Amino acid sequence: MHSFYNFVSGPLAWVAFILFFGGSIYRMVHMLLLVAKKERFIFTYMSWRYSLRSILRWIVPFATVNWRRHPLLTVVTFTFHICLIITPVFLFSHVVLWQEAFGISWWALPDGLADVMTVIVILGAVYFLVRRVTRPEVRFVTSASDFVILAIVAAPFVTGFIAYHQWFSYPLMMSLHVLAGNIMLAAIPFTRLSHMFFAPFTRAYMGSEFGKVRHARDW
Amino acid sequence: MMEPVKKTSVPVVDDGIDVGISRLTEAKIAAVINSVIDAETGARLRTYVETCIHCGLCSEACHYYLSHDNDPHFSPVGKVKQTIWEMLKRKGRVSPEFIRQAVIIAQTQCNLCKRCAQYCPFGIDIAYLISVVRRIIHKLGATPRYIQDTAHSHAVTMNQMWVKGDEWPDTLQWQEEEAQAEIPDLRIPMEKEGADIMYSVIAPEPKFQAQLIYQAAVIMHVAGVNWTMPATMGWDNSDMAMFTGDNEIMGRVKRAHFETAARLKVKKIVMGECGHAFRSVYDMGNRWLGWAMPPFTIVHAIEFYHDLIQAGRIKIAKKYQPAVTLHDPCNVVRGGGLHEKARYVAHALCENVIEMHPNREHNYCCCAGGGVINTGPPFKMTRIEGNRVKAEQLFEAKTKGAEVLIAPCHNCHSGLHDIVHHYEVGLEIKFFGDIIYEVMEKPVGDQEGA
Numbered sequence: 168m169h170s171f172y173n174f175v176s177g178p179l180a181w182v183a184f185i186l187f188f189g190g191s192i193y194r195m196v197h198m199l200l201l202v203a204k205k206e207r208f209i210f211t212y213m214s215w216r217y218s219l220r221s222i223l224r225w226i227v228p229f230a231t232v233n234w235r236r237h238p239l240l241t242v243v244t245f246t247f248h249i250c251l252i253i254t255p256v257f258l259f260s261h262v263v264l265w266q267e268a269f270g271i272s273w274w275a276l277p278d279g280l281a282d283v284m285t286v287i288v289i290l291g292a293v294y295f296l297v298r299r300v301t302r303p304e305v306r307f308v309t310s311a312s313d314f315v316i317l318a319i320v321a322a323p324f325v326t327g328f329i330a331y332h333q334w335f336s337y338p339l340m341m342s343l344h345v346l347a348g349n350i351m352l353a354a355i356p357f358t359r360l361s362h363m364f365f366a367p368f369t370r371a372y373m374g375s376e377f378g379k380v381r382h383a384r385d386w
Numbered sequence: 387m388m389e390p391v392k393k394t395s396v397p398v399v400d401d402g403i404d405v406g407i408s409r410l411t412e413a414k415i416a417a418v419i420n421s422v423i424d425a426e427t428g429a430r431l432r433t434y435v436e437t438c439i440h441c442g443l444c445s446e447a448c449h450y451y452l453s454h455d456n457d458p459h460f461s462p463v464g465k466v467k468q469t470i471w472e473m474l475k476r477k478g479r480v481s482p483e484f485i486r487q488a489v490i491i492a493q494t495q496c497n498l499c500k501r502c503a504q505y506c507p508f509g510i511d512i513a514y515l516i517s518v519v520r521r522i523i524h525k526l527g528a529t530p531r532y533i534q535d536t537a538h539s540h541a542v543t544m545n546q547m548w549v550k551g552d553e554w555p556d557t558l559q560w561q562e563e564e565a566q567a568e569i570p571d572l573r574i575p576m577e578k579e580g581a582d583i584m585y586s587v588i589a590p591e592p593k594f595q596a597q598l599i600y601q602a603a604v605i606m607h608v609a610g611v612n613w614t615m616p617a618t619m620g621w622d623n624s625d626m627a628m629f630t631g632d633n634e635i636m637g638r639v640k641r642a643h644f645e646t647a648a649r650l651k652v653k654k655i656v657m658g659e660c661g662h663a664f665r666s667v668y669d670m671g672n673r674w675l676g677w678a679m680p681p682f683t684i685v686h687a688i689e690f691y692h693d694l695i696q697a698g699r700i701k702i703a704k705k706y707q708p709a710v711t712l713h714d715p716c717n718v719v720r721g722g723g724l725h726e727k728a729r730y731v732a733h734a735l736c737e738n739v740i741e742m743h744p745n746r747e748h749n750y751c752c753c754a755g756g757g758v759i760n761t762g763p764p765f766k767m768t769r770i771e772g773n774r775v776k777a778e779q780l781f782e783a784k785t786k787g788a789e790v791l792i793a794p795c796h797n798c799h800s801g802l803h804d805i806v807h808h809y810e811v812g813l814e815i816k817f818f819g820d821i822i823y824e825v826m827e828k829p830v831g832d833q834e835g836a
Binding site: 304 | 427428429430432433434436437438439440441442443445446447451456458459461463464467503504505507508509510511669673678679719720721722723725747748
């Protein structure tokens, strides 16, 4: 078990981070080169003002018609995404790992709060799962990959939560947690989790078209 | 008032689709799909498809979805799933029967109104994805017959309705004579080089709504506008090739239009109350020709009337009395931001304006645009059953007192006529031009009442 932990938190973690950063940069550069090669006109229509106008609208809860139409979803999706990003970056034990490995450290969340945020992510994942299965318009467009990416995102939080509370075998859970975290990081650039990077671009382009050409609101 | 949506019992027969599909093989389908995707698409298609998180939040944007009791087959992403996703996933290896269904979805169950783009958190342009499907269908030769005939008309005559070369100036002279009975010194100036404005219309106007040209001429005359209309082809601003994915013909038609304006050395193109023509001239056709924005200032009728009224060049003798409600056409509102100007005009002309809800950029589509009405009689019920929600929206405005529905767009006008008739909403439908003509101050003609 010890050697497994060392493997997942050592070489495998390096691989995961390299895939995450390398893959993300590759995907974005590839997209921009493809625009330059085949759809250069997109650059012509891009506008900082309208890109930001659109992005800001959509990252504020209830600021758009569609967010207001779905209040529960809006609350869940915003808290889910915020906790999903904030918790792993500012978790105390993660900060300690950075400190031990590279001598760098930053502010950390109180453990109790991090625990609550973890539960929010898990409950959010459950909500998305239930929504996907029960809402006909979502179920109709659901494929196996949708469940896979949801599981990929939920797994580090579920295993981390269990490990933190030292249920079952702590060493096993901790190893599985690190493995799940590695899988998630590596999967982001190569699955639809890449909406993390691409959504701002698609939003910005639509915002620019609506603002600059159509003179209309896109929210 | 509301009839339950009845399933069409007779399968749709459309020669264009059926004959087109009968000529297809899986090998040809794959070759065409892959050639369009490889040669004509790029980061947009790929990023949209790979970024979509399958959340279904676009569903409630679509009038087809709402009108079919939230049937997911009619949601925007549902239509994408049934068309381009499958084509991409199977690398183009889909059956002729699949293509048949794709034609029905892309050409008759989506108006390209882009309301869904306002509901997608990522701003994915689903109308663009459907347009790619239409382009593939065009290249496969399986476009519905009626709209394909219209595209053929564009290709042959540079107008939408097979109006022949001599019929066009003849119609203008006929309307000039008619109008001279009311205003003796009225002219419809043809080929006036250096006029401020070239006025352009869609081909249905000379074909069967010539009174609209008459009304426009009266408005131009009273406002003292220095205007002209071409006597040659290039007068038609409409564009069904744009909606069949026949971009080459779209480009030819728009080039003829812009070059006619250039030949006449006008400063601006003013266009009648048409939405899709605005999209073509202002947004799509110019891009195909390489112009980021149109080479001429394009002024839609709504904006033109707004400016004339604001400048006092048209005066209102007595405001229109029946209560009106205003339909915001997608192509000039979501596509051109003319919603506040439309309200300015409505309030200037009418005593009582009652808003329908939703309105402005969020208005429900008429279900005729995007070429859907041009797929003709085989798909009439697709449009009507696909827009029950519009009837409900209109009926709500009627219960608040609206008697007249202003629809400043030709497609909206015709589509709403079918909706209002079928669901027995009981609203009279008018263009802004109809009302302006009725309420404006006009010189009293010598022969009036003769």
